[in-house]
Amino acid sequence: MRFSYFCPVIEHLFERRCKKGTILHGYYQILYELGIGSYGITYLATDLRTNKQVVVKQMRKMKRKKRMESFEREANILKQLEHPQIPALYETFTEHGVPHLVMEYIDGDTVESLIFEKGKTYTEKEAFQLLKDVLAVVEYIHKKGIVHRDLRIPNILLRDGRVYVIDFGLARFLHEQVPHLETYVLEKKLRRQIDVKSDLYALGHFLLFLLYSSYEPKTDEERSWEEELSISDEARSILQKMLQITSPYHDVDELMRDVDHMLEKKGMKKDVVVS
Numbered sequence: 001m002r003f004s005y006f007c008p009v010i011e012h013l014f015e016r017r018c019k020k021g022t023i024l025h026g027y028y029q030i031l032y033e034l035g036i037g038s039y040g041i042t043y044l045a046t047d048l049r050t051n052k053q054v055v056v057k058q059m060r061k062m063k064r065k066k067r068m069e070s071f072e073r074e075a076n077i078l079k080q081l082e083h084p085q086i087p088a089l090y091e092t093f094t095e096h097g098v099p100h101l102v103m104e105y106i107d108g109d110t111v112e113s114l115i116f117e118k119g120k121t122y123t124e125k126e127a128f129q130l131l132k133d134v135l136a137v138v139e140y141i142h143k144k145g146i147v148h149r150d151l152r153i154p155n156i157l158l159r160d161g162r163v164y165v166i167d168f169g170l171a172r173f174l175h176e177q178v179p180h181l182e183t184y185v186l187e188k189k190l191r192r193q194i195d196v197k198s199d200l201y202a203l204g205h206f207l208l209f210l211l212y213s214s215y216e217p218k219t220d221e222e223r224s225w226e227e228e229l230s231i232s233d234e235a236r237s238i239l240q241k242m243l244q245i246t247s248p249y250h251d252v253d254e255l256m257r258d259v260d261h262m263l264e265k266k267g268m269k270k271d272v273v274v275s
């Protein structure tokens, strides 16, 4: 068992993965594996009672105690969140001693796959409009006393032009504490501390991915984003605050005001679509 700590490949071999057609809990029929994360194996399945597709996340078997905690925490957090742009938690069950979460399947594209597989590019205007849509969901999460802590391009999905936020595996209630935070390197600390600012910092990096999607390097020399990206002064100033280079935003509202102001000034305002 201990060996697995040093060799994740061996650990993967020990996992007994569900084959296509396997039926879990009497009515979830596995279609295929969507991915394997740090504590769960995620499958797409059909709910045979309704014929609808659902996501089933199965806890991985090793490091059981730690993973059990993460599993229960994700379920607890999802239970608090009822929003049309966040996957609903349908149920949890245990089969052969292994806990499972069942949630809504969002049949969309991650921003990561849009940029890196489909070649999508974002102008400054489109990037800030998308940020605004994500912020509306993040504002809801923060109002529920929760911080996501993993707002990255693989965890933001788009379906029919609407944004969805997934993967609450690292999310925490705002009253919780991170053990040994002081030992983290700065970047990890800024992403993981239990504070709404962590999500704004992560969204700064999210925004950089969007803006870099239309960047074409003119030299081989690597420079900072501030030198490489040709963006407006307002966009630059917002990014600097998000990335905590200058005095950071305190909350989503404050950031949203600046984003709105910028979009308005440029005649780019777009209302956020909710349900």
Ligand SMILES: Nc1ncnc2c1ncn2[C@@H]1O[C@H](COP(=O)(O)OP(=O)(O)OP(=O)(O)O)[C@@H](O)[C@H]1O
Binding pocket: 034, 035, 036, 037, 038, 039, 040, 041, 042, 055, 057, 087, 103, 104, 105, 106, 107, 108, 110, 154, 166, 167, 169
């Ligand atoms: N509700 C959902 N709807 C659609 N796809 C989902 C949903 N939840 C997860 N996925 C997809 O399933 C895959 C695995 O997700 P999961 O969150 O289990 O692990 P991960 O993000 O790869 O890793 P980690 O949990 O370590 O961050 C990802 O590709 C993710 O996009």
